[in-house]
Amino acid sequence: MGLRGKLGLIFLLVSALAILVLCVAVYTQAQSARLDRTRSFADERVQLAAQSYDQSGVPVFGAELDDPDLPPQLRAAVMEGKRATFKTGSPNAKMWAAVTVKDGKTLSIVQDYQTTDDSMRALQQALILGGLGTVGLVALVSVILAGGLSKRIVAVAGTARRIAAGDLDASATEAVGKSKDEVASLAAALDTMASSLRGQLEAERRFTADVAHDLRTPVTGLTTAAELLPPGRPSELVRDRAKVLRRLVEDLLEIARFDSGVEQADLELVGLGAFVGSAVGRLRMQQSLAPDSVVVQINGKDETVSTDSRRIERILANLIVNGLRHGRPPIEVSVTGRVVEVVDHGNGYPEELIAEGPRRFRSGMAERGVGHGLGLTIAAGHAKVLGAELTFGTAPNGGALARLVLPALETSV
Template identity: 80%
Template sequence: MGLRSKLGLIFLAVSSLAILVLSVAVYNHSSAARLDRTRSSADERIKDAAEVYNITGMPTLGAELDNPRIPAELRRAVEDGKRATYKTGGSPNAEIWAAQGVDDGRILSVVETYTPTDDSMDALRQALVVGGIGTVGLVALVSVVAAGSLSRRIVAVAGTARRIAAGDLDASAVAEVGQSKDEVASLATALDTMASSLRGQLDAERRFTADVAHDLRTPVTGLLTAAELLPPGRPSELVRDRAKVLRRLVEDLLEIARFDSGLEKADLEHVGLGAFVDSAVARLRMQQALAPGSVEVHRVGPDEVVVTDPRRVERILANLIVNGLRHGAPPIELTVTGRTIEVVDHGNGYPQELLLEGPRRFRSGSAERGVGHGLGLTIAAGHAKVLGARLIFGTAASGGASARLELPERTDIDS
């Protein structure tokens, strides 16, 4: 149940309870007032009848002398010298008694039939019921409108938070909810402040990454050139190998810096996806000197022509395959189905953190998947974002890691 429904039900319950209590109080007060009027009427009758009797000796106004039905409590009060009234019985057979002692020592009394309801009480009850229902309906309408306004503003803040979490750090919650001084506006302001601080930290991180990568590129190139001049031998091979690893790391950092800049654009072409994947895997086999049978390509259904950037798709596949060979276990199976390419290895699968949060730079995952800088999957996700594609990480039926690239539908190449 949403906040709007909960607030509406709370307002409705509170207003209904308040109206019910008020209606019961009004009706009981009216009933008590009617009983008091009846008592007053009986009291006036016995008072006038007693005055006439003391003068004429004759009971009048419906009064009776020494009525044997006089309630005992009323009789005792009269014997104490009081003029009193007393109610007996319940609805609909209630009676109001009034009695007073007269000069000759006898008890003069009158009795009136009392009915708690009459036309006026029925009309009052009906008015209270109709008015209560109408008021509850009006309160329900107002509460729904008020709760809806509050709910919409909170939903707007939540939507802005999701946009910020998705990477849109320029999203503004205050712009969504408007300027005000309530708690929702305070929440929106706090969210915008947090986003601004996060934006500053990310900008600083991006600048640092780009600066470090650019500053390292020249000395690493020089280091690699110098390593090639070393005399043959095992130490020289180790130096050259580490220099190449360092160069790949710098190139990866530069590529990530370009993604962070937000200026990367896709160069779209019409590509037959199945045939392209075959050729991309063949090129990777030659470049990486992969063992025979380490990578397998399966096509399901007819080959589909897609509009995409083949260089970026090949980069994504290369990173996924290399990641699977390095951290998982062969064979790496690529399955092409329509616009979707799934890459599955036979290792221990991706760590739970990656499945929940996506790839992060400089986090290589669980120990059982080996060591690394965590940049390969980050770069693959960056290329997928530029392509407008979805790169979904999961667990294959065999238990290994599964990465599914879903290319978007496009019919025309953007000019």
């Protein structure tokens, strides 16, 4: 049961209990008032009967002298010189009234006392109908009020999901409207958190871009200088480290472009299966890979997609190189329709990466090797620009599984 249902149920139960207590109190008070009226009527009759008897010696109103059925409690009260009334219990309840007359005898009258009559039945029916109608009205109002509150809370939750998805400009305050209750306070706190997070991310983006741009010139000079060193093992080590540093700077610049949001896809129609095969072939030549280190399999009919082939090739290269570096060959690349899967035979992706996606400068578990954690981040950035879905998981037979799902080709009507 959702919040709306729970709040509505709580309001309904509380209101129903309050109305029930009120109806019982009203009915009880009405019964008490009716009993008082009956006592007063019986007392007046016995007084008139006593006056008549004292004057004429003749009982009226059906009064009896020394009635043997007189209740003992009433008899004891009259013997003390009191004029009293007494109601016997159900069934066949009766109202008695008695008083001592001039010759010392006890004069009493009795009348039937019905616990319910037409007026009480009418009151009972009115209370039941009124109570049910009030409960129904309260239920309707409570559902409306709970629905409004639930709707605003759902709006805050939706804004939180948008922020988690990267839309840091989403405003929870605008979603819940103008108010000064707890929901508005929650929305304001969420907006404050998003603003702080937006500032931190912006600072991180500026830092990444500034560092990459500032390092690009000296790294280029270092690489050029390393090429001028005389042949030898030390020179090879310097050139190798210089190349690694240059690739790192290029990766940082690429991530900075993703963060700035300026990257756009150059779409073209591509036969996905054939293109993946040729891209893997070019990667084998560039990386000097053995033919059996990367295996390509096309399942079913080759599907044509509208995409940016350069970015597809960049994603494939990063996924395959990551598998070769941190997993074990052969790397299996399969194409099924619009889906491309890359599987290695290593220890698989860490659970954190599978759950949260790749994060820069975090390479995962130690058993998957070392690195800067930028390759998968860049692949995810290119997939986002393409409008594709890139997910990471575990292959059925073990090992790391990366699945790229490209958007369907739009057809005009």
